[in-house]
Amino acid sequence: MVFLTIANLIRCRGPDEFWRKRKIFRLAAHYIGRRRNCYSVAVRNVHHALVYATKARRLKKQDMKDLWDTRISAACEQHNITAFSMREGLERSNILLDRKSLSDLAAWEPKTFQCLAAVASRKLHLDGFIDGTDQKAPTGKNLNLDNVILDDWLKEKK
Amino acid sequence: MSAAKRVQQWATFARTWHIFDCKWQDPYLSANVIKKYLMGMHKPIYHPMNDCGDVVVCINSRDIALRGDDWRQRAYFHHTGYPGGASWTLAWEVHNKDPTMIIKKAVYRSMKGNLQRRHTMQRMLIYPGEEVPEDIMQNVTNQIRQLRPVPTRLDHIPEDEVKKYPKVMEYPEDYVLK
Numbered sequence: 001m002v003f004l005t006i007a008n009l010i011r012c013r014g015p016d017e018f019w020r021k022r023k024i025f026r027l028a029a030h031y032i033g034r035r036r037n038c039y040s041v042a043v044r045n046v047h048h049a050l051v052y053a054t055k056a057r058r059l060k061k062q063d064m065k066d067l068w069d070t071r072i073s074a075a076c077e078q079h080n081i082t083a084f085s086m087r088e089g090l091e092r093s094n095i096l097l098d099r100k101s102l103s104d105l106a107a108w109e110p111k112t113f114q115c116l117a118a119v120a121s122r123k124l125h126l127d128g129f130i131d132g133t134d135q136k137a138p139t140g141k142n143l144n145l146d147n148v149i150l151d152d153w154l155k156e157k158k
Numbered sequence: 159m160s161a162a163k164r165v166q167q168w169a170t171f172a173r174t175w176h177i178f179d180c181k182w183q184d185p186y187l188s189a190n191v192i193k194k195y196l197m198g199m200h201k202p203i204y205h206p207m208n209d210c211g212d213v214v215v216c217i218n219s220r221d222i223a224l225r226g227d228d229w230r231q232r233a234y235f236h237h238t239g240y241p242g243g244a245s246w247t248l249a250w251e252v253h254n255k256d257p258t259m260i261i262k263k264a265v266y267r268s269m270k271g272n273l274q275r276r277h278t279m280q281r282m283l284i285y286p287g288e289e290v291p292e293d294i295m296q297n298v299t300n301q302i303r304q305l306r307p308v309p310t311r312l313d314h315i316p317e318d319e320v321k322k323y324p325k326v327m328e329y330p331e332d333y334v335l336k
Contacts, residue, residue, distance in 0.1 A: 067205065075202040106202035111164050113202075 068099040075106035079117035085129070089120025092127060170203060174212045175297040177290075180261055181218040182308045184225060189264040191302060192216070196278050197269070206274075213281045215298060220257040220286040224249060234263065257286035 008018070021039050027049070028035060028042040035045045073083040081089075090097060095116065097105075106113045176195050180188065194200050198210035224232065232249040252259050262284055269275050283294060312320070329335065 070199055070204055071202045074200050074204060077200060078202075103202070109165050110167060110202065111159070 065099060068103040071103040071106055072099065075103075075110070075113055076117060079114055079121075081117050081121050085124055086117060086120050088129065089122075089124045090116065092129075093119055093123040095119065170201075171210065174300055175215065175294075176212055176300045176302050177215045177217065177298045178302040179218055179304055180216050181221040181304075182223045183305055185222045185261045185264040186225075186268075188305055189261070189268040191305065192265050192282065193268045195302060196265070196281055211278055211281055213283070213297070214302070215290060215294060216258075216261060216282065216284040217288055217290060218286075219261045219284050220253075222253075222261060224260075229253070234259075258284040 008022075024039065024043045024046050025036070027046045030036075031042070031045060034041045036042060069083070072086070076083045076086045097116075102113070102116075105116065178188070178192060192214050195212050195214050198204050198208070198212060200212075201210055203210055229250045230248060233246040234249065234252050235244070235246055237244045247255075249260060262279075262282070265282060266275065266279055269278060
C-alpha cells in the first residue's frame with residue numbers, strides 16, 4: 001500500500017494553505033489548462049461546478065419527468081387517446097400508476113399498455129367524460145377527418 | 159399469451175417513412191407535427207440521445223397556406239456576415255424563389271438548436287409538387303394526417319352539382335348581379 005499523503009505531510013507542516021488549496025485542486029483535477037493549475041482560476045470554476053451540481057439535482061428529476069411524459073403521450077397517441085384522458089381514465093378506474101411505471105410499460109410491454117388504454121377509454125366512455133383537449137385535435141377512428149370520436153360520443157345516448 | 163410473446167415487438171427500431179401533404183396547411187403548425195415524426199417523439203422508446211427518428215416526405219409544399227396577411231408581412235432575415243450584409247426577404251419572395259424554403263425553415267426553427275438538428279433535417283424530404291421520385295415513394299408506408307381539411311373551391315365543384323344545390327330564393331328578373 002502506498003501512502004501518498006505522508007510525503008506531503010512531512011513537506012508541509014506549516015499553516016493550512018497547502019491543504020486548503022489541495023482540496024480545491026482535487027475537485028479541479030479533471031479540468032483543462034489554467035482551470036486546473038492556477039488556484040485563483042480553479043477555485044472559481046470549482047465553485048461554479050458545485051452550484052451547477054446543486055441545481056442539477058432538481059433539474060434531473062424534471063428532465064426525467066419530461067421524458068416520461070413524452071413517451072406516455074407518444075404511446076397514448078398510438079391508441080387514439082390523449083395523455084390527459086388516459087390519466088383521468090386510469091385514475092377513475094383506480095389504477096394508480098405513476099409516470100415512470102406507465103412509460104416503462106409503454107416501452108417494454110406495449111400490449112399491457114394497450115390494455116390500460118382500453119380500460120381508461122372504456123371507463124371514460126361509461127362515465128360520459130368528454131375530453132376538452134380532443135376538440136382541437138380530433139382523433140378519428142380512421143383517416144377520414146369528418147369522422148370524429150367526439151361527435152360519436154355526443155350522438156350516443158348516455 | 160406467453161411472457162415472451164407479450165413483450166415481443168417487431169421493427170421497433172426500424173426507420174419508417176411518412177408522407178405529409180402540405181396542401182392548404184399552415185407551415186408553422188404542421189412543423190410541430192412533422193418535427194415529432196422526424197425526432198421520433200411519436201415512439202414510446204424516444205430518448206434525445208437515441209437515433210429513433212423517422213423520415214418525412216413533404217409533398218405539395220408550393221400550396222402551403224400562411225395565416226392572415228403573412229405572405230406580405232412576414233420577413234425572412236439573412237446576414238452575409240459582412241458589414242451591411244443584412245437582408246430581409248418577404249415570405250412571398252422567398253416562396254417564389256424556392257417553394258420548399260418556408261416549410262423547411264419552419265421545421266428547422268421548431269426544433270431546439272443542438273448538434274443533432276442539422277442531421278435530423280437531412281431526414282426531411284420536401285417536394286414542391288406531387289411528383290416524388292419512384293425510389294423514395296416505394297419506401298413510404300404511412301401518411302401523416304393533415305391538420306385541417308383541404309377546403310373545396312366553388313369553381314372546382316362540377317357545374318350540375320352546383321345547379322342541384324337547394325336555393326333559398328331566386329333572384330328577381332331585373333336584379334343586376336355584379
